[in-house]
Amino acid sequence: MAEPATKNPVEEQKVVDEGIDVGISRLTEDKIEKVINQVLKGETGARLKTYVSTCIHCGLCSEACHYYMSNDKDPKWSPVGKIKQTIWEMIRKKGRVSPEFIRRAVEIAHTECNQCRRCMQFCPFGIDIAYLIGMVRRICHKLGVTPRYIQDTVHSHSVTMNQMWVKGDEWPDTLQWQEEEARGEFPKLRIPLEKEGADIMYSVIAPEPKFQAQLIYQAAAIMEVAGVNWTMPADKGWDNSDMAMFTGDNEIMGRIKRTHFETASRLRVKRIVMGECGHAFRSVYDTGNRWLGWSQPPIPIVHAIDFYYELLKGNRIPIKEKFKEPVTLHDPCNVVRGGGLGEKLRYVAHALCETVIEMYPNREYNYCCCAGGGVINCGPPYKLKRVKGNRVKAEQLMDARTRGAKVIIAPCHNCHSGLKDIKDYYDLHMDIKFFGDIIYKIMEKPE
Amino acid sequence: MIDRSNWDWETKEKAVPIDPWKENFSWVEEPYASPDGEQVAAIVNIDEGEFNVCVNGETWENPFEKIWYLRYAPDGRLTALVSDTAEWTVAVNGVPWEKKFGYVWNTLFSPDGKNIAVAAQADGEYCMALNGNPWETTFQNMTYFAMSPDGSKTAAVVQVEDFGEGEIHKFQKGCFTAALDGQAWDTRFVNLWNMAISPDGTKLAAEVRTSLYDYSIAVNGQVWDKTFQCVWQPVIHPVTGSVIAPVRTGGKWTLSQDGEFLWDQRFLQVWHQTFNADGKTLAAIVSPKYGRWTVAVNGQPWVVTFGTMVSDLVVSSDGSTIAALAKEGDQWKIVVNGSPWKDTFDMAWKPVIGPDNKQVGAKVEKRGKYTVVVNDRIWPKECDAAWDPVFSPDGEKILLRTVENGRYLRRILPVTEITG
Ligand code: SF4
Ligand code: SF4
Ligand code: SF4
Numbered sequence: 001m002a003e004p005a006t007k008n009p010v011e012e013q014k015v016v017d018e019g020i021d022v023g024i025s026r027l028t029e030d031k032i033e034k035v036i037n038q039v040l041k042g043e044t045g046a047r048l049k050t051y052v053s054t055c056i057h058c059g060l061c062s063e064a065c066h067y068y069m070s071n072d073k074d075p076k077w078s079p080v081g082k083i084k085q086t087i088w089e090m091i092r093k094k095g096r097v098s099p100e101f102i103r104r105a106v107e108i109a110h111t112e113c114n115q116c117r118r119c120m121q122f123c124p125f126g127i128d129i130a131y132l133i134g135m136v137r138r139i140c141h142k143l144g145v146t147p148r149y150i151q152d153t154v155h156s157h158s159v160t161m162n163q164m165w166v167k168g169d170e171w172p173d174t175l176q177w178q179e180e181e182a183r184g185e186f187p188k189l190r191i192p193l194e195k196e197g198a199d200i201m202y203s204v205i206a207p208e209p210k211f212q213a214q215l216i217y218q219a220a221a222i223m224e225v226a227g228v229n230w231t232m233p234a235d236k237g238w239d240n241s242d243m244a245m246f247t248g249d250n251e252i253m254g255r256i257k258r259t260h261f262e263t264a265s266r267l268r269v270k271r272i273v274m275g276e277c278g279h280a281f282r283s284v285y286d287t288g289n290r291w292l293g294w295s296q297p298p299i300p301i302v303h304a305i306d307f308y309y310e311l312l313k314g315n316r317i318p319i320k321e322k323f324k325e326p327v328t329l330h331d332p333c334n335v336v337r338g339g340g341l342g343e344k345l346r347y348v349a350h351a352l353c354e355t356v357i358e359m360y361p362n363r364e365y366n367y368c369c370c371a372g373g374g375v376i377n378c379g380p381p382y383k384l385k386r387v388k389g390n391r392v393k394a395e396q397l398m399d400a401r402t403r404g405a406k407v408i409i410a411p412c413h414n415c416h417s418g419l420k421d422i423k424d425y426y427d428l429h430m431d432i433k434f435f436g437d438i439i440y441k442i443m444e445k446p447e
Numbered sequence: 448m449i450d451r452s453n454w455d456w457e458t459k460e461k462a463v464p465i466d467p468w469k470e471n472f473s474w475v476e477e478p479y480a481s482p483d484g485e486q487v488a489a490i491v492n493i494d495e496g497e498f499n500v501c502v503n504g505e506t507w508e509n510p511f512e513k514i515w516y517l518r519y520a521p522d523g524r525l526t527a528l529v530s531d532t533a534e535w536t537v538a539v540n541g542v543p544w545e546k547k548f549g550y551v552w553n554t555l556f557s558p559d560g561k562n563i564a565v566a567a568q569a570d571g572e573y574c575m576a577l578n579g580n581p582w583e584t585t586f587q588n589m590t591y592f593a594m595s596p597d598g599s600k601t602a603a604v605v606q607v608e609d610f611g612e613g614e615i616h617k618f619q620k621g622c623f624t625a626a627l628d629g630q631a632w633d634t635r636f637v638n639l640w641n642m643a644i645s646p647d648g649t650k651l652a653a654e655v656r657t658s659l660y661d662y663s664i665a666v667n668g669q670v671w672d673k674t675f676q677c678v679w680q681p682v683i684h685p686v687t688g689s690v691i692a693p694v695r696t697g698g699k700w701t702l703s704q705d706g707e708f709l710w711d712q713r714f715l716q717v718w719h720q721t722f723n724a725d726g727k728t729l730a731a732i733v734s735p736k737y738g739r740w741t742v743a744v745n746g747q748p749w750v751v752t753f754g755t756m757v758s759d760l761v762v763s764s765d766g767s768t769i770a771a772l773a774k775e776g777d778q779w780k781i782v783v784n785g786s787p788w789k790d791t792f793d794m795a796w797k798p799v800i801g802p803d804n805k806q807v808g809a810k811v812e813k814r815g816k817y818t819v820v821v822n823d824r825i826w827p828k829e830c831d832a833a834w835d836p837v838f839s840p841d842g843e844k845i846l847l848r849t850v851e852n853g854r855y856l857r858r859i860l861p862v863t864e865i866t867g
Binding site for chain 1: 474476477492495513516549550551553566568573588589613614615623640656659662676697715716734737738740754755756774777793794796812
């Protein structure tokens with residue numbers, strides 16, 4: 001396989017991150033000890049103990065991790081290496097670790113692990129490294145040391161219940177603007193706001209109204225053509241994303257998920273369909289609902305992949321002609337490994353595209369985009385580490401490109417941004433698309 | 448409350464054909480029925496950028512460029528958020544408020560319908576507007592909203608300190624507070640969320656976060672002495688004025704009154720605590736064990752539990768009847784005083800309790816058709832749309848509002864016709 005080129009390799013610089021630096025400056029060993037023990041005793045149970053006592057340091061998980069593989073198999077990047085440098089040491093020292101130790105722990109937990117759970121599949125005991133990294137993030141949150149960018153995002157969640165500081169009026173205003181735009185093409189199109197008793201509530205993540213309003217336009221167009229009885233809330237609860245889950249601010253995670261589900265419940269919809277996003281799926285389907293006491297999502301959550309599958313299978317989206325350029329598929333960890341949607345993703349891709357070229361490895365063994373787990377949300381200071389930490393992804397994409405793929409379909413927002421950085425850095429010259437982009441392009445529209 | 452005694456409880460049936468509306472307009476949006484059932488209305492599109500509201504077949508006098516959130520106030524006035532020349536306001540029975548804004552949203556009504564409030568933005572500044580009158584003070588951002596029980600006061604969570612993008616430490620010092628009728632508290636908080644205003648309008652209580660970790664309730668700007676791992680929306684005791692909120696402590700939830708524990712019981716979740724009129728009965732939705740949900744009355748959970756969700760808790764004014772919706776898998780049930788009714792539904796709406804505090808009715812949906820169910824008996828009509836049933840003041844009759852075969856129908860039935 002051809003080695004992907006790298007653009008101007010820049011020396012890694014010491015990162016300045018106010019979220020970490022200021023936080024560390026306020027720490028003492030006594031405070032650290034107290035907080036670690038509080039979290040370990042008060043919030044972890046048998047699961048942590050079992051993981052710690054069963055790991056035999058065999059290293060079978062190492063080669064599963066894109067960071068380890070991309071950093072020349074340096075053991076400090078291996079899954080268990082990251083655990084050794086963080087939670088194990090905290091346990092071994094009974095919480096008595098230094099502020100500098102915490103600085104390194106935050107960096108590892110927030111910027112050197114995507115919580116993608118690929119490694120877990122290779123561990124003979126199924127040890128969930130992502131869970132352990134999550135514990136480290138929870139401890140860091142409690143210590144007040146979280147990277148600035150993602151902390152700001154969580155502040156936004158806490159104030160507005162969306163991740164991009166979108167204000168109360170900006171949301172319905174944006175939807176009405178998109179509705180008006182779309183009426184140029186579909187004269188009777190509606191984005192029905194607050195329509196109680198609709199079948200479906202459609203929820204998105206805040207970057208859509210903020211920067212990518214055309215995605216809302218496209219979704220509305222698809223709903224219109226497929227004749228779906230749908231609605232969107234006009235007030236809080238429209239954003240399904242959740243960076244609090246990734247900073248260990250479980251209380252805010254719970255609050256935003258409660259808002260999302262209770263909004264759907266208030267609108268009396270039967271299901272929530274969510275846009276093409278991976279981490280939000282994990283939050284609504286697994287982590288957030290459980291923190292609140294709902295063992296299952298109280299209103300069923302349907303990921304966009306699943307929804308498109310249903311529409312295409314039922315012939316509800318008439319297609320003019322299939323998408324011509326050869327595509328390859330990026331399986332987002334949270335919906336494929338975590339949500340089992342791998343086969344439906346392929347059904348949708350084949351129904352829409354003439355040529356589908358698989359990446360290897362794929363499905364639940366696909367390599368993560370390296371953006372997920374909140375890593376990309378830690379912002380520009382960590383971008384270089386992120387793209388360098390995913391050379392294997394570049395190789396994987398390069399291989400698909402060599403076999404003819406021109407477009408990467410990535411049905412996840414974070415994957416999009418992460419893959420874009422990788423393709424730019426490694427000069428890959430491939431396009432990245434959502435399924436929504438392709439459906440909108442090839443579906444039959446009124447003359 | 449609304450006096451329903453002067454409504455027409457005699458005429459058995461009144462009909463308004465609504466299907467023909469489709470021929471007069473380029474499209475007709477979903478219909479809304481007035482509380483007394485005498486009217487049915489919908490937003491209609493006339494032409495590009497020209498909307499109106501059609502009420503019983505007649506449009507309002509003037510069209511608007513945009514119209515959304517058509518809702519009847521409890522007193523029967525029809526309201527909508529309307530826009531002309533890029534300005535927004537509220538139209539009541541077709542007459543827009545004189546005062547216009549950059550945007551308005553989140554209409555609130557007092558239970559008697561006399562007061563109508565919205566959140567408003569003008570020139571990038573935010574405030575509440577009550578009956579067309581905006582607060583004197585405006586704020587750079589405003590997130591949560593509340594109205595006092597009589598509707599004479601409005602409150603909001605407002606931003607009172609600047610902070611720039613990414614200024615996380617400034618944010619954490621506290622840049623938000625609550626404002627009652629535009630008067631902001633002096634205290635600053637990291638966050639404030641849902642609020643409650645006391646019946647006499649003197650007390651405003653809000654969920655607050657004083658640091659990234661400490662949650663409590665603030666009343667008129669004063670935080671309870673205790674902090675908790677998390678809190679949910681407070682309510683105010685209807686008689687004593689004390690403040691009651693769910694609080695999380697040691698990983699479990701319970702209710703606290705003015706900062707002291709009110710219930711001895713601990714649950715995996717407690718929310719939507721609701722009082723009856725004299726405050727002697729306090730019910731809440733609780734999770735007694737992981738993945739199980741029920742209602743607890745004065746701390747005692749019902750024996751029956753449900754796996755998926757419990758919602759829409761209602762307490763009769765004398766406290767003797769407590770009803771809620773419960774979901775098991777994808778099916779909904781109505782549960783009254785701990786006993787689930789026999790039928791299950793694809794969807795159910797908030798139960799309605801009759802004036803005798805005993806009768807319970809609800810709108811329900813099965814296989815895409817709507818009807819109502821009263822005291823565990825289904826009204827055997829399958830309608831294309833339906834609204835909540837309304838009991839007559841003497842509890843003998845029931846008002847049913849439905850759409851059947853393109854006609855809106857207002858029916859008055861003896862309750863016994865459904866309950867047998
Ligand atoms: S990035 Fe993924 S594979 Fe690597 S350690 Fe974290 S969870 Fe495991
Ligand atoms: S594969 Fe499992 S047991 Fe082996 S080192 Fe990794 S986590 Fe430990
Ligand atoms: S961003 Fe996409 S690939 Fe990356 S962790 Fe999330 S779901 Fe996985």
